[in-house]
Amino acid sequence: MPAKPGYKVLIVDDHQHNLFTLRTLIEKHLDAEVLEATCGREAIDSTLDQRDIDLIILDVQMPEMDGFQTASLLKLRKRTRDIPIIFLTAAFKSEEFQQRGFAVGAVDYLLKPIDDLLLINKISTYFRLIEKERGLNRTLEQKVAERTAELEREKQYSERIITHMGEALLVLNPQGEIKFANPAACAMLDYQSEDLIGMAIGDVFEEEGDEEAGAFMGTWLEALIRTGALSKIDARFIARDGSRVPILFSRTALLDPSGQISDIICIAKNMTGYTRVPEDQDQDPDALVPAEPAANQGDSKAIRV
Template sequence: MTDASGYKILIVDDHAHNLYTLRTLIEKHLHSASVLEASSGREAIDITLEHRDIDLIILDVQMPEMDGFQTASLLKLRKRTRDIPIIFLTAAFKSEEFQQRGFAVGAVDYLLKPIDDNLLINKISTYFRLIAKERALNVALEEKVAERTRELEQARQYLENIVRYMGEALLVLDAEGLIKQANPAACAMLDYPEQDLIGLSIGDVFEEEGDEEAGAFMGTWLEALIRTGALAKIEARFIAKDGSRVPILFSRTAVKDEAGTISEIICIAKDMSGYVRVDDEAAYRARDAGSRETVS
């Protein structure tokens, strides 16, 4: 006796005696299998709509109004029932032509009446084993997908934390130089909430030294990005919301798609307020030294 708990079989035959014989045979050899009965093709279709967990259908071919071939064809049309294995049983259609017709409409087996009890039970047991393997594979696949999803979520959270807590300002631009993302450091440096920065042109909040019209640099900037993919750090200024200038050390990198076209531009800026430029400091020391010599 095979333990078939958790499996559900639909048997379809227009003769009550045949249904009783099939049920008795299945329940005797396949312990705990759940058996549903239908006396017509139409009733079988209605049962599959009500029960969404049918594992196997044993279907008589010769039935009035809607025969087994027509019933199988309708079951295969529906997404929810098209993958349920169907075993045809017949006493009348024994020719190879009819058997091929059965396979053509989606049957997985075609058995002749009178039923060979052992053959039928072995067939059913085989399909149950195949279903069990498929379910086990699906569970393993779902576990792998869930594990990969967790890993990706952890990686995403890790990167978000880096962006959120990094001390440098981060701006992500589209290929036209419009801001599409800003981290908290950038928002604080510019004194804008992120939603107000989104959609602004980089030229609205940035100017290079000696460039009074900040938006004008986009042409040469993009040209250099396309040529090299990145630019070295430059000294520049952020234009804060109140119009004040914040000295920054600024770098920008192009992100390209598979075709080599720029899709995004990543900008990182370090606030240089309070820092003294090396050349200015050297000039100051030279002037200070000259002053001391004069006094001497």
């Protein structure tokens, strides 16, 4: 059964009539391109010029550099180490030489005179193995491409959510420096994203009490290490112009495999225009209501967060 096109075979022999016989045999029975080399050095040069050689048929007995030496050099190079090599020989027929051939990386060791049918079957077998490997590689490449596309879609989906979410999102390193800010955070603080990156959270954030605002990172980290998250608190963002933006703020720690904090995720909701319900009213103490509206704006409604 003829092999599929696209295979390339390098035949190496120092006798032209042997090269002619091999070429004629292969081209008659197999759909493959045949390259020729008349010595080991020429064979090595051919593998450097031709990057897609699938199989090498190598004569053992050659002057200057024999087949064993040639095969050893081919196996040393990353580009050629995996090319199957079939040894052909009329002189080195003993078990000792056959073992030597396999030791230097040959996949077969055939004796001359060549059995045409045996050689063609051998070559066909390796072509089928090569085609199977190519098929597996194509399948793997397709799966990698599909998974890469899937991850890209997931990334874009997450980025769209983060971009369009109404709450401000800041990601900090364990030292309290801003690593990422979403558009809502930039709008709330009146900074560009690149301006916020690298700033300390204390430059844009303060809690209700000055004593808390002065050393909150230590308190944060201790609490985050203990619990992994902190409840929502009343706080303020400090905008670029120094104005204060009231926010409802929460913090969550992300841990690395060793249990150390790798990132701190901060989410802030802009509470401008809202006031907390007094505790003596018959409502949830965590409920917030809009600030008193103008007379023509109608009744206000309690908002729970």
